[in-house]
Amino acid sequence: MKLGELTERLFIEGVLRNYLGKRPPFSRLGFPDDAVDFLPLAPRIVVSVDASSIASVKLPWRSLGDAAWAIATGAVSDHIAKGSRPAYALVSLGLSPDLDLSEAKAIVRGLSEAFNYYGVSWVGGDTNSSRDPWISVTMIGFTTAKRPPPRSGARPGDAVVVTGRYGAMGYVALRGVEEASRTTWVVEKTRRPLVDVRVGTVIALNYKSIHASMDVSDGLGFTIMEISRLSGVGFRVEKPPLVFKEVYELCEGRLQCLYELSLNGGEEYGVVMTVSKEGLGNVVEDLESYGVEYEVIGEVVEGSGLKLEGVNKVAIYGWDQFGGYVKSA
Amino acid sequence: MKLGELTERLFIEGVLRNYLGKRPPFSRLGFPDDAVDFLPLAPRIVVSVDASSIASVKLPWRSLGDAAWAIATGAVSDHIAKGSRPAYALVSLGLSPDLDLSEAKAIVRGLSEAFNYYGVSWVGGDTNSSRDPWISVTMIGFTTAKRPPPRSGARPGDAVVVTGRYGAMGYVALRGVEEASRTTWVVEKTRRPLVDVRVGTVIALNYKSIHASMDVSDGLGFTIMEISRLSGVGFRVEKPPLVFKEVYELCEGRLQCLYELSLNGGEEYGVVMTVSKEGLGNVVEDLESYGVEYEVIGEVVEGSGLKLEGVNKVAIYGWDQFGGYVKSA
Numbered sequence: 001m002k003l004g005e006l007t008e009r010l011f012i013e014g015v016l017r018n019y020l021g022k023r024p025p026f027s028r029l030g031f032p033d034d035a036v037d038f039l040p041l042a043p044r045i046v047v048s049v050d051a052s053s054i055a056s057v058k059l060p061w062r063s064l065g066d067a068a069w070a071i072a073t074g075a076v077s078d079h080i081a082k083g084s085r086p087a088y089a090l091v092s093l094g095l096s097p098d099l100d101l102s103e104a105k106a107i108v109r110g111l112s113e114a115f116n117y118y119g120v121s122w123v124g125g126d127t128n129s130s131r132d133p134w135i136s137v138t139m140i141g142f143t144t145a146k147r148p149p150p151r152s153g154a155r156p157g158d159a160v161v162v163t164g165r166y167g168a169m170g171y172v173a174l175r176g177v178e179e180a181s182r183t184t185w186v187v188e189k190t191r192r193p194l195v196d197v198r199v200g201t202v203i204a205l206n207y208k209s210i211h212a213s214m215d216v217s218d219g220l221g222f223t224i225m226e227i228s229r230l231s232g233v234g235f236r237v238e239k240p241p242l243v244f245k246e247v248y249e250l251c252e253g254r255l256q257c258l259y260e261l262s263l264n265g266g267e268e269y270g271v272v273m274t275v276s277k278e279g280l281g282n283v284v285e286d287l288e289s290y291g292v293e294y295e296v297i298g299e300v301v302e303g304s305g306l307k308l309e310g311v312n313k314v315a316i317y318g319w320d321q322f323g324g325y326v327k328s329a
Numbered sequence: 330m331k332l333g334e335l336t337e338r339l340f341i342e343g344v345l346r347n348y349l350g351k352r353p354p355f356s357r358l359g360f361p362d363d364a365v366d367f368l369p370l371a372p373r374i375v376v377s378v379d380a381s382s383i384a385s386v387k388l389p390w391r392s393l394g395d396a397a398w399a400i401a402t403g404a405v406s407d408h409i410a411k412g413s414r415p416a417y418a419l420v421s422l423g424l425s426p427d428l429d430l431s432e433a434k435a436i437v438r439g440l441s442e443a444f445n446y447y448g449v450s451w452v453g454g455d456t457n458s459s460r461d462p463w464i465s466v467t468m469i470g471f472t473t474a475k476r477p478p479p480r481s482g483a484r485p486g487d488a489v490v491v492t493g494r495y496g497a498m499g500y501v502a503l504r505g506v507e508e509a510s511r512t513t514w515v516v517e518k519t520r521r522p523l524v525d526v527r528v529g530t531v532i533a534l535n536y537k538s539i540h541a542s543m544d545v546s547d548g549l550g551f552t553i554m555e556i557s558r559l560s561g562v563g564f565r566v567e568k569p570p571l572v573f574k575e576v577y578e579l580c581e582g583r584l585q586c587l588y589e590l591s592l593n594g595g596e597e598y599g600v601v602m603t604v605s606k607e608g609l610g611n612v613v614e615d616l617e618s619y620g621v622e623y624e625v626i627g628e629v630v631e632g633s634g635l636k637l638e639g640v641n642k643v644a645i646y647g648w649d650q651f652g653g654y655v656k657s658a
Contacts, residue, residue, distance in 0.1 A: 003651040004651050004652060005652075006651065006652075007649045007651055007652035007655060008649045008650040008651040008652060009649055009652075009655075011651065028475075028476045028477050028479065029375070029411060029477050029479055030479075032480060032481075032555075032559065033411070033479050033480055034377055034379070034407035034410070034411075034543075034544065034546075035375050035376065035377035035407050035408060035411050035413065035468075035470075035477075036375070036376055036377070037373050037374065037375045037376075037411070037413075037472070037477050038373070038374055038376075039372065039373060039374070040369050040374065043368065044366050044367070044368060045366065045367055045368070045369065045374065046358070046364050046365070046366045047364065047365055047366075047367075047376070047417075047419060047453075047467065047469060048363055048364035048365070048419070048453070049419040049420075049421045049453070049454055049455050049465070049467050050363070050421075050455055051421040051423065051455050051457050051465065052457055053423065053457060053458060053459050056457075056458065078363035078364050079364060081363070082358060082362070082363075082364050082366070084364065084366075088376075090376060090377070090378045090467070091378075092378045092379075092380040092421070092465040094380065094382065094423075094461075094463055095651070097651045097652075124376075124377070124378070125378055126378050126379055126380050126465070127650055127651075128380050128381055128382060128385075128463065128650050129382060129385065129650045129651060130382050130423075130459070130461045130463055131460065131461040132423075132459045132460040132461040134423055134457065134459055134463065136378070136380065136421040136455070136465040138376065138378050138419070138467040139364075140376060141364075143366070146357075147357045148357050148358050148364075148366050150357065150358055150362050151361060151362055152361075214363075215363065217363075226361075230361065320336045320337045320338060321337040321456055321457050321458045322332040322333050322335065322336055322337040322340065322424070322426045322456075322458060323333060323334075323335075323336035323337060323338075323426075326336060326338075
């Protein structure tokens with residue numbers, strides 16, 4: 001059955017509403033109202049919106065549910081990098097009337113599985129007709145941090161801390177989708193990207209010493225270049241971030257190879273943060289105590305751009321929604 | 330120049346950022362961060378998301394800017410009906426790389442003009458590539474009301490108050506887009522729909538006596554049927570809402586004609602509220618003191634559905650995103 005035959009109303013009432021979470025405490029509005037209401041769970045409210053056409057995240061080995069999961073994860077990631085605990089999601093969906101109900105259900109289920117995994121309650125949204133299906137996730141979070149770290153706050157002397165493991169999406173970007181689809185570990189690591197929400201807690205606890213922070217949604221190299229550009233500083237990188245063990249094997253220890261695979265990619269959803277020298281000890285202690293995967297890869301310096309120690313220049317590409325892959329360094 | 334040639338980055342930095350408003354007070358994040366942060370402006374926070382493909386609101390006499398205005402107005406309207414003052418907007422845009430920069434600018438300008446008109450600050454968002462361009466507006470508002478009125482709270486005995494003027498979009502729905510495009514007053518009244526934000530203040534002030542409230546985005550008849558269905562009550566309507574003077578002339582006073590044109594349509598963005606008998610005097614006094622256009626059209630009764638006094642049955646259609654126009658009564 002196609003959505004056009006089912007009608008929007010029956011899709012909302014028969015499918016979507018089953019995935020909606022409980023209303024926030026003391027809330028009075030919710031499904032099927034056009035808006036949701038809540039009282040703040042922490043002094044500062046953080047809101048983001050992160051959207052994508054489904055086609056653009058639909059790697060061949062991702063099901064529609066996997067693609068939806070990836071989009072929901074991207075929305076969570078924006079909060080983590082700012083020290084915010086994501087709490088409530090509103091989802092705006094553009095689906096084609098020609099879409100099979102089973103496919104629409106797979107999309108909704110993928111979103112719901114991701115929200116459940118991250119402890120986010122899906123509280124509302126909007127459905128629309130679109131010939132090029134898309135998902136826009138509005139995420140509402142809360143933070144106790146008085147100053148959530150922006151992209152633009154890096155200062156010379158800061159240590160550069162990178163959370164997460166890299167190299168799988170770099171493999172896709174550099175070797176192509178064809179070869180990646182035959183490489184089991186790449187498929188496994190990229191099917192449903194994950195965010196470590198504990199990183200957000202560490203950032204909220206250490207906001208005074210974390211001068212800049214940005215999530216790695218468009219590639220680690222691109223992320224570093226963005227912080228560099230917006231902060232008016234340079235980055236000296238002395239070692240690669242953590243990579244998957246298959247990347248170590250593949251690179252046979254060659255630094256150039258490790259940088260190429262870890263700096264390119266996207267959707268890794270680790271965080272790049274720059275931390276004052278005085279604050280680094282506490283940040284590292286907190287990351288360790290939560291068991292977060294991280295590496296201190298270098299430091300912020302005067303100047304601009306990214307200098308990699310011990311290797312030739314590594315080309316870095318970023319994804320541009322209108323222009324496709326563009327070189328950023 | 331096409332967006333694909335310009336790149337997303339230059340579109341954001343060269344065009345979009347010029348339309349962003351000031352950061353909220355005490356905010357630390359904002360353009361170009363992925364999230365915005367703010368402190369609450371009133372005890373209760375209200376968030377909605379309202380999206381649309383541009384094609385679906387692009388009446389032939391609407392420019393792209395008018396279409397964008399209409400979508401922004403729809404997002405404001407959801408707040409007004411809940412007694413919320415809309416304050417901050419995040420806009421998720423899906424635009425085609427083939428779109429001319431001038432057209433993209435017209436869309437952004439239309440959104441910005443609407444937000445300025447309603448006193449909303451455009452604080453962030455997301456840009457995406459889409460072959461079927463769309464706009465999703467996340468609106469954040471605040472209310473002092475302890476219980477914002479839901480769709481589902483109508484009680485027998487309540488008076489039915491309808492704000493706004495009707496008939497122009499009914500003309501489009503019943504006579505068709507062709508004839509409407511040759512009818513000057515219809516074109517003028519529907520090009521850029523307007524919401525009266527003072528209605529939201531009246532609702533916040535009178536939340537104790539306003540049992541149900543819903544904005545008229547999909548037609549007045551459909552709105553009444555929705556409140557009826559969700560509240561488990563019926564509506565007895567004794568007179569039509571306010572209509573444009575051209576509708577009175579057109580109908581030559583015939584009640585059937587007045588109901589047909591006022592109950593069908595959409596995007597009128599008035600509000601239907603049901604008000605306790607005891608509270609009606611205060612609500613009317615507040616609406617009068619603000620100069621809001623309204624009519625008390627009838628009352629809520631036991632039972633279900635919509636009974637129009639003095640006329641035969643009037644067919645009511647609602648817009649279904651997947652199914653198109655569907656009959657709701």
